[in-house]
Amino acid sequence: MQQERARALFAKYGLSLDSHDWIAAPAPMPAVQRVEKAIRMRVHRSCHRCGTIYGSDKNCSQCEHPRCKKCPRYPKKKLTVNKEKELTSDDKPRKKRVLTVTTRAGNELAYQPSKQLVRRTCHKCETVFVPTTATICENCRHIRCTKCPREPAKLQKWPSGYPGDAEADSDSEVEKQLEKFRRTWRKPRQRVRWECEKCQTAFISGSPQCPGCGHERCDKCVRSPIKKLKEEKVYDPRLVAAVEAKLRALDVDSDALSEGIQAA
Structure with missing residues (x-):
């Protein structure tokens, strides 16, 4: 039909239409088979603490609770046939195997876990x-x-x-009172006082200056009680001479000997 109309139009204007000049119509597209897929269902989860619906994040926007198994799901998940059978089955739970050892006398000893x-x-x-x-x-x-x-x-x-x-x-009342008022021994503290060497005024604790004359505390100021000097150990000269004689017999250097005595 279209070719006849085209030839009539070309003949009207004195043109010729050849068969190779004609553009063929495009072939029809093959029918594409539709792939059947299950209908997608939007699942909502809500927080089991505050009831807020979760978004794309797994943490609740209201109480910052991370989504867990206790948070309800809508719609509820359908159980498969196998799981339903497992839930409804009346099979008894299997007993644990008991490890036994047969003794020489023929008796069986069961393994028992160690107890504290x-x-x-x-x-x-x-x-x-x-x-x-x-x-x-x-x-x-x-x-x-x-x-x-x-x-x-x-x-x-x-x-x-x-x-x-x-x-x-x-316990009896006497023991209670003894425990309540039992004295704990502590090392006694000793208070140190200083007196100014010029005006014999006592220094105030924590202050290095005399409150009477303004003198700064020095080594000449009197300390009460007097500080005890460490007693140096004095060795018996006869014992020292005997030790030196033994060390000389062992060919020990005299410098090392004197250093050892000073260190002692």
Whole structure:
């Protein structure tokens, strides 16, 4: 139809249309098969602490809580058939295999994990509690309290006493008063006073100048109490001569000998 119209148009104006001048129409595009994909569903998660919906970030914009498994998901995740079977199955849990060793007599010994041996000692009579779960001392009938030591100790886990211990208030009133007013020995302090050599005025503690005449404290100012001089050790000359004779017999240098005596 289009070729006939083109020839009529060319003949009207005295032109000729050849077959090779005709531009063929483009071939139809092949039909593309559509790939079927599952419908995508937008999943929302909300914080289980404050209820804020999470964005692209995994941290809550309200309370800075990182997204965890407790944060609810909408819509809920569908369980597969295998998981549903696992949840609904009535299979009993498998028992753990017990490691056994057969002895020469034919008896079977089961492996037992090692246990920590704990000892509790009475703080009054130093008697070990037997058994370890006992709360009353067999010797003095003292009720186990927080003062009774434990071996090995676990002060980081139980700093104020172990489970099952009674409070340490079971002592008599006299012992309580003694512990309360027990005196702790401390080394006595000695106060040093200085007197000015010119006007015999006592210096104020911490001030190097005399409050009376303004004299600056020096070595001539009197110190009370007098500073004790270190006593130098004086060796017996006979012992020194005997040691020198022995060292000379061993061919020891005299300079080294004198240095050793001074160092001693």
